[in-house]
Amino acid sequence: MDYFIELFCSGLTRGAIYALIALGYTMVYGIIGLINFAHGEIYMIGAFTSFIVATVLSIYGFPLAAIVVVTGISAAIWSSAYGYTVEKIAYKPLRNAPRLTPLISAIGMSILLQNYVLLAQTSDFLPFPELIPEFAFMEPVAHIIGSSDLVILVTTAISMLLLTLFIKFTRLGKAMRATAQDKTMALLVGINVDRVISATFIVGSLLAAIGGLLIASHIGQINFAIGFIAGIKAFTAAVLGGIGSIPGAVLGSLILGLTESFATGYVSSDYEDVFAFSLLVLILILKPAGLLGRAGTGKV
Amino acid sequence: MSKPILDVIGLTMNFGGIRALDHLDLDVYAGEIVALIGPNGAGKTTFFNCLTGMYAPAEGEIRLTSPETGKQTLLAGLKPNKITELGMARTFQNIRLFSRMTVLENVMIGRHCRTRSLIFGAIFRPRKTREEEQDTVDRSYRILEKVGLSGQVDELADNLSYGAQRRLEIARALATDPFLLLLDEPAAGMNPQETAELVDLIRRIRDDGHAVLLIEHDMKLVMTLSDRVFVLDYGEKIAQGTPAEIGVNAAVIKAYLGEEVLDEEMP
Structure with a gap:
């Protein structure tokens, strides 16, 4: 039973990280109908920024709490800047192009950013400083759930809550929902749609940066390619839950995380992807719009 | 009289080889209710789309003048959200x-x-x-x-x-x-009771200081509500005037009912 709970917790942690990334995919898709393949790279850049800032601050011997806060803020700002810029140079000029064009542009951006980090940094795995200490109060359950798992779960839960409140109640959140529903009408009621789209990329990147910081600290090493794998998984999770739907992205991520974790634990880690993607295929056959997605009727 | 809040001069819009609007002139003054009428396909909604920046007209000028500040703006090339910010808002024929x-x-x-x-x-x-x-x-x-x-x-x-x-x-x-409200067929599909309420609402909106430019097929509504009427046919303005003038305008009757009817009824 302990083993089951352990797998369950590690699955949740995985799912939480996927969710932080998947939200970026689903929000961007919801608003401009584009699969932003460069989103995984934004997460990777978040992890690298965290690595650089955290390492430098550790060398100068700053207290851990200060390091975590400064690292988090720098990663968020830096990733958002990348997300914003990618949208401006790779997608905005293609706003009225056929749908495949920005998709190719997104794939190009993804490859470009990976190689840029590869060249500017290194192809080696870099050891990430341990930012999350082992909490004393977690001692009795440490064999089931680690301190960093707990931090990841709590941070993700808070992020989701804030995002939900943001989308539901703020001026910008309402404008995002309106733009997602009817872009032309949003323009006509005076919403600066370009700015709303930029804001969507910024918010998505911010969440991805938090994910990057958390996972890097959890796993303890990073390299330039982590964004690709995580991006594909998070994208899968978003599709699983129904792309364009925010609760769907979270649900899909948790299901994906749990499936992988149980597959690893009870079968073999070689099969985690097999199970994850079999599940995706199955759900898409039974429910093509994803678990919480709206059945697409297409715009007339 | 003061300057019109909306001044359209020589507006022309083409779709491929088809001229949807042909050198159209139209103006709206503060406090007015102006109606734009015409048979289906006359270019009325196209005209609204040009005003609100959804279409880029081939020729012509659209000037919007704020009645409060007196600031005049040429709308050419402005995005729809900018135009709304200036003070012109619209509704749709098919509700959006x-x-x-x-x-x-x-x-x-x-x-x-x-x-x-x-x-x-x-x-x-x-x-x-x-x-x-x-x-x-x-x-x-x-x-x-x-x-x-x-x-x-x-x-x-x-x-x-x-x-x-x-x-x-x-x-x-x-x-x-908005200081100017554009209504695209607000009474379409409404029952008489709803239409009566709508007439009342539009009057109150005008009394609150918004000018109204509306496209409408319901002639009774147009005749009771509007101060002035513009009539379009095949993208051209064929008449303008008060409802009373428009009601007896030969060109308008011809556009709506066809030439033969006119010949029979008005020898």
Whole structure:
């Protein structure tokens, strides 16, 4: 039973990280109908920024709490800047192009950013400083759930809550929902749609940066390619839950995380992807719009 | 007379080889209700689309003059959201509400261009942001009261009756603080009772200081409501004048009923 709970917790942690990334995919898709393949790279850049800032601050011997806060803020700002810029140079000029064009542009951006980090940094795995200490109060359950798992779960839960409140109640959140529903009408009621789209990329990147910081600290090493794998998984999770739907992205991520974790634990880690993607295929056959997605009727 | 708040000069719009609007002139003064009529396909909605920046006209000028500041703006090349910000809002012939948002939210969206707070405000929620949000809610309630929807603020827009959806569209447009309101067939599909309420509402909107330019097929509504009428046919203006003048205009009768009718009835 302990083993089951352990797998369950590690699955949740995985799912939480996927969710932080998947939200970026689903929000961007919801608003401009584009699969932003460069989103995984934004997460990777978040992890690298965290690595650089955290390492430098550790060398100068700053207290851990200060390091975590400064690292988090720098990663968020830096990733958002990348997300914003990618949208401006790779997608905005293609706003009225056929749908495949920005998709190719997104794939190009993804490859470009990976190689840029590869060249500017290194192809080696870099050891990430341990930012999350082992909490004393977690001692009795440490064999089931680690301190960093707990931090990841709590941070993700808070992020989701804030995002939900943001989308539901703020001026910008309402404008995002309106733009997602009817872009032309949003323009006509005076919403600066370009700015709303930029804001969507910024918010998505911010969440991805938090994910990057958390996972890097959890796993303890990073390299330039982590964004690709995580991006594909998070994208899968978003599709699983129904792309364009925010609760769907979270649900899909948790299901994906749990499936992988149980597959690893009870079968073999070689099969985690097999199970994850079999599940995706199955759900898409039974429910093509994803678990919480709206059945697409297409715009007339 | 003072300057018109909307002054359209020689507006021309082509779709491929088809001339949808042909050197159209039209003006609207502050405090007026102006109707734009014409047979189906005459170019009325195309005209609205040009005004609101959805289409780029081939020729001509559109000038918008704020009655408060007197500031004149040439609309050429401005984006729809900029034009709305200047003070011209519109509704649609086929209702286009944000159907998965509540009635109140739909109106609050209209306040977007009059409010400022962005990501910073959303995260740190300074006093300015909170006051702005409160102001948005208060104004939205007042507008909903004006159009008679204050009892259904939390209903999803999709669940409203047809007539109520039309009024909500008007409310959302009013929320943007327009000095000129464009209504595209506001009475389409309404029953006589709803139409009567609409006439009353449009009058009240005018009395509140918004000029109204409306496209309408309901002739009774046009004749009772409007101060002036413009008539389009095949993209050209064939007549303009008071409702009384338009009612007896030979060119208008010809456009609506055909040449033969005119020959028979008016020897």
